[in-house]
Amino acid sequence: MDAQTQLELEAAAFRRLRQHLMQDRTDVQNIDMMDLTGFCRNCLGRWYQEAANERGIDMTKDEGREAFYGMSMAEWKTNFQTDASGAQQEAFKTTFAENVDKN
Template sequence: MDDQTRLELEAAAFRRLQKHLMEDRTDVQNIDMMNLAGFCRNCLGRWYQEAAAERGIEMSKDEGREAFYGMPYADWKANYQTDSTPEQQSAFKESFAKNVENQTP
């Protein structure tokens, strides 16, 4: 497979993941994704922002999130985010420390 085809397939898979998380499974909470998989929609927005920075494109955290969410993060939270339980918050602290704080981009 040539590099261009691989790149196009990777982009298509990313777009499908984005659609799945943003349209098909809005019921799945970010905190549950983070606790179970070690990443969430916010991580994907951050990775988008980091990829832009690697290419010399300035992008804020909010702009990266909006690029992934397809809307301002505040709108997503208002429409889809539910309150988390103390147990979810505790698990999140551990997962965030393991998967985000101790990671180098």
Template sequence: MDDQTKLEIEAAAFRTLQKHLMQDRTDVQNIDLMNLAGFCRNCLARWYQEAANERGIDISKDEAREAYYGMTMDEWKANYQTEASLAKQAEFEVAFKENVTDKS
């Protein structure tokens, strides 16, 4: 497989993951993704931002999230985010530390 084809296949797989999380599984909360998998939609948006920045494209965290979510975070939260239990919030603190803050 040549590099361009590989890149196109990887991009298609990413778009499928994005669609799955943004359209098909809006019921799955970011906190549940982070607690289970160590990443969430916000991580994907951050990785999008980092990839753009590495290529000299300056976009903010909010711009990256809007590009990934297809809406503002306020809109996403109003439409899909539910209240997390204290137990889930405690799990999240650990998962975020292990997968985001201590990895940086």
């Protein structure tokens, strides 16, 4: 496979992941994603922002997050976020330290 085709396939997979998180599975909570995978919509938004910034494109954290929420984070929280249980919050502390604090 040539490099351009690989790039196009990776971009298509990325767009499908974004659609899945923004539209198909709004029921999946960020805290569950983080506890299971070590990343969530916020992480994806941060990585998106960092990639833009590395290329000289001004993008704020909120703009990066909106790319994975399809709306502002405040709107997302109002429409889809549920309260996390104590167990979820405890697991998150460990996951966050292992995956975000070290970045």
